[in-house]
Amino acid sequence: MSKxxxxxxxxxxxxxxxxxxxxVPFSILKKYESGEREIVKASAETLLRLATVLTCQIEELLEDEDKLEIKDGLMQKMYNEWRDEGIxxxxxxxxxxNYDCGVPSAREDFAYYWSMEEAPDFETxxxxEKNYSKG
Known part of the structure; x- marks a missing residue:
């Protein structure tokens, strides 16, 4: 049974x-639950929608073996979407x-935008930002 x-x-x-x-379409949910489709490849928006309705953190939806491997890639996608929307x-x-990703308010805004419990640290x-590419 999937998470x-x-x-x-x-x-x-x-x-x-x-x-x-x-x-999120019923057919897609069914595939995520059966493992026919990997939830780790879902868009950040899809994961956020599911986590919001289920009142859980996005990480809780991911399988343990996938968490460390894909978390950073997912966070980068979320960051890119957040930056694109700001622009x-x-x-x-x-x-x-005008944007400075290093200031605390930017990190807090990013965390708030994605309903995260804590903001990423400065280095993250x-x-x-270094890996960000528009569109």
Whole structure:
């Protein structure tokens, strides 16, 4: 039984119920739970939707052997999405985009955006910024 399935059942939700509440297609949920599709390859948005509905951390949805291996890649994807949205919001408002990933407020904003319990440390944010590529 996958971690997703265990958490879903613990919350007394059916696959259809989780699909309806999260907006993740039923067929995709079924594949994640059966292992036919790897949840670690899901988009950051999909993982966030599932974690939000299930009131758990994204990490809890991942299988133990995958956590260390993919966590950094997933976090980089989440960072890229967060940065892209910040740039787009600045462009839409006509304001220049000025950003320093090292300041505490940026780390806190990133953590808040993704509903994380704690903000990444300074070195981690610098690594994400170094690896960041727009779009």
């Amino acid at each position: 997703l399935q265990k958490i879903r059942k613990k919350r007394c939700l059916t696959q259809k119920g989780l699909s309806d509440l999260s907006g 787009q919001a600045a462009e839409d408002s006509g304001l220049p985009f 944010m610098l690594r994400y």
